[in-house]
Amino acid sequence: EAGVTQSPRYAVLQEGQAVSFWCDPISGHDTLYWYQQPRDQGPQLLVYFRDEAVIDNSQLPSDRFSAVRPKGTNSTLKIQSAKQGDTATYLCASSRDWGTYEQYFGPGTRLTVL
Amino acid sequence: GDSVTQTEGLVTLTEGLPVMLNCTYQTAYSTFLFWYVQHLNEAPKLLLKSSTDNKRTEHQGFHATLHKSSSSFHLQKSSAQLSDSALYYCAPNTDKVVFGTGTRLQVSP
Numbered sequence: 001e002a003g004v005t006q007s008p009r010y011a012v013l014q015e016g017q018a019v020s021f022w023c024d025p026i027s028g029h030d031t032l033y034w035y036q037q038p039r040d041q042g043p044q045l046l047v048y049f050r051d052e053a054v055i056d057n058s059q060l061p062s063d064r065f066s067a068v069r070p071k072g073t074n075s076t077l078k079i080q081s082a083k084q085g086d087t088a089t090y091l092c093a094s095s096r097d098w099g100t101y102e103q104y105f106g107p108g109t110r111l112t113v114l
Numbered sequence: 115g116d117s118v119t120q121t122e123g124l125v126t127l128t129e130g131l132p133v134m135l136n137c138t139y140q141t142a143y144s145t146f147l148f149w150y151v152q153h154l155n156e157a158p159k160l161l162l163k164s165s166t167d168n169k170r171t172e173h174q175g176f177h178a179t180l181h182k183s184s185s186s187f188h189l190q191k192s193s194a195q196l197s198d199s200a201l202y203y204c205a206p207n208t209d210k211v212v213f214g215t216g217t218r219l220q221v222s223p
Contacts, residue, residue, distance in 0.1 A: 031209060042203065042213040043158065056210055091157055100146050101207040105157035 002026065004106035006092050012112045013082050021077045021109045025094030031055075033103065034067055034077050035091040043091055049075065082113045116141040116206040121217045128222055133176075133191040135217050137204030140185065146207035147187040149178060152216070153200045161202070162189065194221045 005024045013019055025032050031050050035043035046065065047057040051072035060067065064083075069075040079086055089110045093103040120137045127133060139147060152158040164180040164187055165171045171178060176191045189202060201216040 035213075042201070042215045045210065045212070048210065050209075093158075095209075100163065101209055101211075102148065102160050102163065103150075103158075103211065105159060108157050 004092055004094055004104055006090075006106035006109055008109055009107060010110050010112075012114065014114055015083055016081050018078065018080050019082060019111065020079075021090050021092075021111075023075045023077070023092030023106060025073070025075070025092070026104055029094035029096055029104070030072070031095045031101070032069055032075050033091075033093040033095075034075070035093065036086075036088045037091055037108070038088040046077070079111075082111075084113045087111060087113045116208050117212070118147070118204045118206060118214075120202075120204045120214070122215070124218045124220060126220045126222065127194045129196055130193050133189070133194045133198065133219065135189040135202050135204075135219065137178075137187045137189065138185050139187065139204075139206060141206050147180060148205050148207065149176070149187075149189050150203040150205060150213075151200050152203070158201075158203065158213075194219075196221050196223065 007022050011019050033048040034046045037043045047060045047067045049069040052069050064080045067077045089108040091108045092106045095101050095103045118139045121135050147164040149162040150158040151161040162173050162178050167182045178187050178189050180187050199221045203213045203216040205211045
């Protein structure tokens with residue numbers, strides 16, 4: 001089966017610009033996660049969905065970040081007005097809602113904000 | 115809630131020596147534990163998933179045994195290779211996983 005796909009793979013922005021990341025999870029995986037991974041740190045959960053519903057977005061900076069999964073399949077994470085502190089790799093992962101919650105990660109989008 | 119404690123920071127080894135990365139857990143709900151591995155400039159990927167109590171699971175030369183009596187799921191390998199250098203995360207099977215900083219394994223010649 002195809003893995004989790006993400007695009008773009010890289011993005012370079014000036015502070016204040018907006019950017020969107022796209023994720024296509026593994027077919028049949030109900031749960032989708034977005035993580036932020038700064039350099040030399042572990043993945044930090046931003047938000048996760050079960051189908052189209054947001055289950056937890058408590059770590060998502062709501063003033064500038066937003067995430068949607070309108071049909072319960074693909075998802076988009078958007079940063080409005082990026083800051084240098086947003087420089088990180090953004091990882092998308094998916095898992096089956098039932099079962100063991102094994103997470104399968106996409107290759108990530110490496111964001112640099114200048 | 116469910117949580118794990120794993121070897122912190124950096125573990126350095128010479129190639130050929132055995133690997134052991136510790137993971138202990140406190141879990142109220144989860145029934146499995148995982149080890150994920152993240153190589154440099156790659157995404158994390160599942161390395162091992164626990165099985166039943168006291169049963170060893172193996173993958174790619176690594177193995178771990180879930181011991182409920184000691185709440186442990188330590189990752190082991192008999193002989194480290196240079197390619198094992200990576201970040202390793204122990205995690206419970208909950209829908210909201212906190213990865214922490216992981217354990218960095220550095221294998222040198």
